[in-house]
Amino acid sequence: MCGEKAMSPKITGELLRQLRQAMKNCKYFSEPIQAYIIPSGDAHQSEYIAPCDCRREFISGFDGSAGTAIVTEQHAAMWTDGRYFLQASQQMDNNWTLMKMGLKETPSQEDWLISVLPENSKVGVDPWIIAADQWKNMFKALSSAGHSLVPVQDNLIDAVWPDRPERPSTQLRSLGLDYTGISWQDKITALRAKMSERKITWFVATALDEIAWLFNLRGADIEYNPVFFAYTIVGMNTIRFFVDLKRLSNPAVREHLQLDSPSKPELSIQTFPYESVYTELQAICAALGPKDKVWICDKASCALTQVIPKTHRTPIPYTPLCLAKAVKNATEIQGMKMAHIKDAVALCEFFAWLEKEIPKGNVTEISAADKAEELRSQQKDFVGLSFPTISSVGPHGAIIHYRPLPETNRTLTVNEVYLIDSGAQYVDGTTDVTRTMHFGTPSAFEKECFTYVLKGHIAVSAAIFPNGTKGHLLDSFARAALWESGLDYLHGTGHGVGCFLNVHEGPCGISYKTFADEPLEAGMIVSDEPGYYEDGSFGIRLENVVLVVPAKPKYNYRNRGSLTFEPLTLVPIQVKMMNTELLTQKERDWVNEYHRKCREVVGAELERQGRKEALDWLIRETQPII
């Protein structure tokens, strides 16, 4: 997430004029370019980015987590998905056209460019911030229409951004085996085993969370994400680590990485400045044998990918680090469970507090979010939030990724639905939970919608499915009850969750979009978060983080084995919002069993921490329904 922006539009006329001038300036590219693409990522294709990388926000005003801007001589257009339609339309001035992705009538970026560009146009993009697979698709589409996609080495937004912030370089934190379960040395060995299985000689890691996971290191370069700017290139006998070298003066980090006394030569880490990855990779590629193969994620930057000659390049949709990281080991699972219990303690106290304070009329979206953060910060090993808290009342709840700001800040009352989607980073795990509550009397329609969302949440959470099933096959379970009444929500149902890492991670998820997700496996952790949004009125979302676990149904067809989910999030779901008549007996049983577990597990911790009021609230909120 980028800066603290208003919900009123940014004035962009002058900026766009300067950008269009830069597009014609031969200093940046030998010929004028007719369109410039501004993706939202950084050089690591991070979802959340550091302030210095918030170029798409800088040029347009739109600060949602996903979006691509394209500026031509005549037009400025922004593609974003259903979560951000409302927000983007409020943050951008009328120089910008909003392109609503996922709607049938919305053209793709390629089709739109082809429809607006004059013949033989040049379309520019910074090759460091466009992923190789996106470059390829865009390149093909434009070529087939007679245009060309060209890499512009100097970023043109930076050229019109005089006070652009510095790239952060925060202190590194090393994690011991008690948190990670596996040493970085063993992770390197496992990676090399995968490489030799596939006859791969080099592996280039570019994703920040993969590098943090591999070395059991964390940083704080990007808000909410405990990662640090780095690259790594692993060969069968060497490890090259590219990072701001100042960060390695910390003795604990030197010791952790065995920089001064490597245990084995093949586990000796060579360190290089962050910026030298390009030239080092060039040097490695210049020395490749005819059969040498280099693994790089197809979502890595186009700039770095193209350093590797095509005959040696083996692009992969998910790296072995991404796959290994997704399946949590026993230590990580234990840590995630502990983190979720602490998180639930904080939220129980928070909701008990809200219940008492809201009628006094002094609680706002911002003060509520602050209170939730304060209560979380009292828990052991708290590091920070895992994403900006979505604390939204009434109509704000319908802005799917709303973030309260001073000028939009609304007071919580007993008359409106309150939705809070929040999470934290603890050293032992990452949390992400959404609850939708009413502190007065919800309307029949609000209860009806809440109940359909609950039915969808339960349908996924309680689903039993064969080993090898991909998450996207479960997405419709979350929607069936809404669909039956003609309702739906315009976002996916779940995402992978890291362990003291990014709150969104691949390669698994639950979505109607059939991205190349990997099959669900025991040990993976995803969110289950269906919703319903009534524009201008209210928003409902119910989110638990759930662990994939083996299931033991009656039969075992072809010995494939079955899986199901175990909720890690243990925060009561407000019974007052349910129309229990719409629930089946099975669904009522699920709610009661879930609440029983919340009371047992979180209740014990509340007791231990002496949080009496929150415990009373928990016990009251987890009474069985009939």
Added chain:
Amino acid sequence: MCGEKAMSPKITGELLRQLRQAMKNCKYFSEPIQAYIIPSGDAHQSEYIAPCDCRREFISGFDGSAGTAIVTEQHAAMWTDGRYFLQASQQMDNNWTLMKMGLKETPSQEDWLISVLPENSKVGVDPWIIAADQWKNMFKALSSAGHSLVPVQDNLIDAVWPDRPERPSTQLRSLGLDYTGISWQDKITALRAKMSERKITWFVATALDEIAWLFNLRGADIEYNPVFFAYTIVGMNTIRFFVDLKRLSNPAVREHLQLDSPSKPELSIQTFPYESVYTELQAICAALGPKDKVWICDKASCALTQVIPKTHRTPIPYTPLCLAKAVKNATEIQGMKMAHIKDAVALCEFFAWLEKEIPKGNVTEISAADKAEELRSQQKDFVGLSFPTISSVGPHGAIIHYRPLPETNRTLTVNEVYLIDSGAQYVDGTTDVTRTMHFGTPSAFEKECFTYVLKGHIAVSAAIFPNGTKGHLLDSFARAALWESGLDYLHGTGHGVGCFLNVHEGPCGISYKTFADEPLEAGMIVSDEPGYYEDGSFGIRLENVVLVVPAKPKYNYRNRGSLTFEPLTLVPIQVKMMNTELLTQKERDWVNEYHRKCREVVGAELERQGRKEALDWLIRETQPII
């Protein structure tokens, strides 16, 4: 479907020796090739093929509808899907290795080739029978591993097949507006409108059902499929039709196509011999202007696709004909409904007959299939079957696409489950229906499995979903009840169905495989056919053909509108096989309403046709369940 083959393996040692010799023969390719791929399609990528095109069957013995053989110097391997695992293993001798597609441990054809081939190998394939998209994927994978994919113009199977049959050339039948709803002239006009919308100057049609649909003509070149061998190239002012010219001597066909007196010059059809499509397309391409674009399906043959220079070629996953054909017009829907009522009449009579005859011990799988065909043939406008009847008792039911043969023919008894999957071509429509019955007392396990399959069938059939939903998002609904008990089936849930055309057609379907299916639209017709197969014991499948229709749920989120299905198949589902205690009230209501409709609609027609015994059976089988 190809010839009538035994379920005992074909002896292939000598044939493979000859093929491997041909692979080394410079007469066919300038250098020896190390592997030869034998896809199952013809030059039109038809699913069902004429005997002259049954090359994969000829070389291997395996005659299922889907499969790809690859022969190397050392190995012979066959890839097929879950429907055919058992059948393929029975029909192939031990020269062949079965590659079970869809299982995690099964390598892809590319990966397998790379693992077995010596360095720098040449892999040959007939470019006419490999689709362009398959060629491209295989080409890429092999190239990246240092091998090459090469087109072998003479088919090497034909080279070792002395008594290969002739290509058929049956009589053409023209269909009037009362069957088609739209004249071929209007279809051409609509096609040209799509072309000019996308700035396309030529369209090459290669799929036989698309050409039959476009011209409102039918043939009988391929058993069960009322199509004929032809190509068509449509420009903005010209129509080129490639077909065995002898077939155009029929005056009714000449009149229908206005060959002797075209109404307008742009609707004048130029006719050419079937074989001249290659040279004509070359001539067209030689005269293309710099901006001219040619549409061709990415599943068209590699040979024809590569005639079009890459800069002019616009490959599309589904042609505008395919999309237009999928959405049935009111005349076609009416025809399909009539065809299904007639089909139900025949099946009611068939089941009543079975009930009476089975206890006498004289009914076999083959005689039952013959009886069903005989009864269907008594119905008005009957043309033939739409696919080979799957008539299977007990353990044969677990062979998903079983076809009874004299040496496997089993007698129907009151002790085993009977599964019949069958359908017919009528001039007004195509049918495809599966029922699973027991004529004695089914076991508790058989009933339990049947009931899960029924629950899945109902979950799809009764689903309400938003406009724009793709069929693959509904697939898990069909499996949820089976999954919950640890069961599953290894095939998709539904396929598009043509109107007096192929019983399997694109671009929509319901499958866990996320092929690029097009969103479901009102007017599309698909099958809904979940199953359960207990190897060596019994098979269960329940299939209705269903029409996509608008639904009117309580709400209408973002004015998207909703869809649901209306069953066209109206044949009772055997109540004796149900464990009604496992059904919810909603499911029982669905069964009762379905049976009420069967009784009302099919009952009236049985009455009209004076088929008293079948009517009595229908009335008894459609009593409401409680």
